Amino acid sequence: MKMVLTYIRNAARSAWNDKLYSTFYILGMAVAFTLIILLLTTAKLVRSDARPFVNAENEIRLGAWFTDKNGDEIDGIETQDIERFVLALPGAAGYSISNTEETLVFANGRVRMASVGFVSSSHFEINEFDFVSGRPFTEDAIPQAVITKSFADRSFPGDPLGKKMTIQETEYTVVGVVQDFSFLQNPFEKVVIWVSDRYNKFMPSYGECYSINILFDKKVPVNEMQENLKHALTQYYQAKGIDVDIRKDDVLTLQEAKFKYVGGNMFNYGAVAILLLLILIPALNIMTLSSAKVYASATEVAIKRALGATKWQAFGQIISENVLLSLIGYVLALIFVRPVISLIDRLLYTSRNAVSVLSGISLDFSVSAVTLILALLFALVSGGIPAYRIANKNIAAELKGRDL
C-alpha cells in the first residue's frame, strides 16, 4: 500500500515536472477516449435494444406504399382496413399507425418547424417509450400531445405538463414527456411531438397512407413473421385485383432496418473509419511521445537500480506515470463527452426539432467500463514496451560517462 502511494506520488511529481508533455498526453488521451466513448455508444445503440424500441427484433413497420409486379407504386393499406388486416395476422400482438409531418408548431409564443407524429395511442405502449413525466395521450375529447424531453426543455422551461400548443389550428395540451432517443434506435422515427391520428388534417387529402408498426409475439421466429406478412399483404391486394410485389425490404424488422439504414451503408462505414483514424492519430502521437520520454529516462532508471530498485520497481515507476496520465485523460473524456455530443448534434442538424443521430445518447456504464479498460491497456502498451527495455538495461553500461 505504501509502495503504491509512493508510486502515485512519484508519478504525479514526474508528470508535474514535465507539464508540456503531460498536457499533450492528457489532452490527446481525452480526445481519443471521447471519440471511443462516442463510437462505442453509437455502436451499442444500433446493436442492442435500448428504450424505446426495445422490441426491435419482433417489430415490423409496413411502409405507406408498395410496388406491384410492373414496378409501379401502389398505396399502402387503407386506413379503415388496417385493424382488420392486423387482427387477421397470425402472431401479431399489437400495432400502432403513424404518419410523420414536418409542420409549424405554435408553442409558448413561438413558432417552430417540428416533426409531428400522428399516431394511435398504442404507439407508446408497443414501442415502450420511456416517460419522464406524465402519460400517453388518450382518445379523449380534448386533444393531447406527448413531447420529447429536449423539445419540452426548449419550448416549456419549467413544468411542461398542462401547457398548450397549436398544430394545424388544433390546440393540444401536453400530457406526457418522453426521454429523448436517437435516430440510431429507429431510423423511421424522427418525431418530437406525438398527437392522435384522428386530428391529422394532412390525411387523406395528400393521398398518403399510414405506416403500420406491428408488434409480434416474441415466440414467433423472424422469418415466420415476415412470411405471414407477405402472405397477408399478397392476399389483401389480390382482393383488390392488384398483383403486389412484396420484397424482403418491405417487411424488415426494426433491428434489420437499423443495420440496413444506420449500421450498414457506406457513409457509416466511412464515418467509423474516420473516427478510428482520429483515435489512432493521437494514440500514435502519444506512443512516440511517451516512448521518447521513457527512453530519455534511461540514466535515471539506472541510477535508481544502482540504489536498489528492482526491475519491477523500476518498471512500475515508469508505467505508473503513464497510467496516471491516461486515467486523467479518461476522466476528462467522461466530462467532455456530453458537451461534445450536443456540439456535434448542433453541427449536424440545423433544425433541432427532430430526432437526430446523437439525441438522447447518454453515457452507458458498460461503455465507460470498456473505455476504462482501453485506457489502462493503452497506458501499458504505450509505456510498457520502452519501460520493460529500460528496466532491463545493463546498469553499468547506462551509467558510464553519462551526465544527467
Added chain:
Amino acid sequence: MIELENIYKVFSTDEIETFALNGVSLHVRKGDFVSIMGPSGCGKSTLLNIIGHLDTPTKGTIRIEGTDTGHMTDKELSRLRNEKFGFIFQSFHLIPSLNILQNVELPMLYSRENLPSKEVRERAVSIMEKVGLGSRMKHFPSQLSGGQCQRAAIARAMMAHPHVLLADEPTGNLDSRMGREIMDLLLELNAEGMTVVMVTHDAALAAEASVMVTMNDGKITDVIKEAKQ
C-alpha cells in the same frame, strides 16, 4: 568482506572481444580503504562495477560477506545493492528533477527497513548536516557546485547504512581544493569504520589509502598494504 576470485570480464562487440578484466582476484577486508590506480582503459571502472553488482563478470566468483552472489535473482541483487553498497560516481548521477533532500532519501524507497517517512527525513537531514549540506537541502542539483553535488551523492550513498562505499573517480570532476574536501570526507567516514573502495587517477590521494591496488591491462599488478593499523 569482499572476495573476488579469478574474475574475467569480456566485452564482445561485432568484431572484437575486449578483455576488460583478465583474471582478477582481490580481498577487501572490513574497514579497509582501498585505492585502485592504473592507466586509462585498464579496467578499473569495470572492476568496481562488478564489485558493486552493477555488472556481471563473464567468469569467476564473488563472495560478499561470505555469500556467493553468482546465482542471485534480480530481487536479491537489488537488495544487495541497496543494503551493502553505496555508490559514488565521477559525474555524481543525482536525479535533476528531485531536490538534494529527495535525492538523499531515495535509497530508502527501495529499502526493506520500512522506516516511517518522518524517520527517513530525520536520518537524511542528519547525514546531510554531516557532509556539510545542512543549509542546502531544498536546492536542486543544478543549483549546486560540483563539490556540493558530490557531497550530496556521498550523503545518498550513506543513506541506507551500506557496508561498503564504492567510489569511481569521486574527485575527477572537481578542482583540487574541492577534491581534497571530498577525500577528507571519505577518510573521515573510513575512520568511523566504513569500508571504502576508490578508483582514482590522483597518485597523492591514492597514497592515503590503507590498501593501494595498481592495475594494468585487466590485471592487478601490485597491491601495497600500509603498515598503519
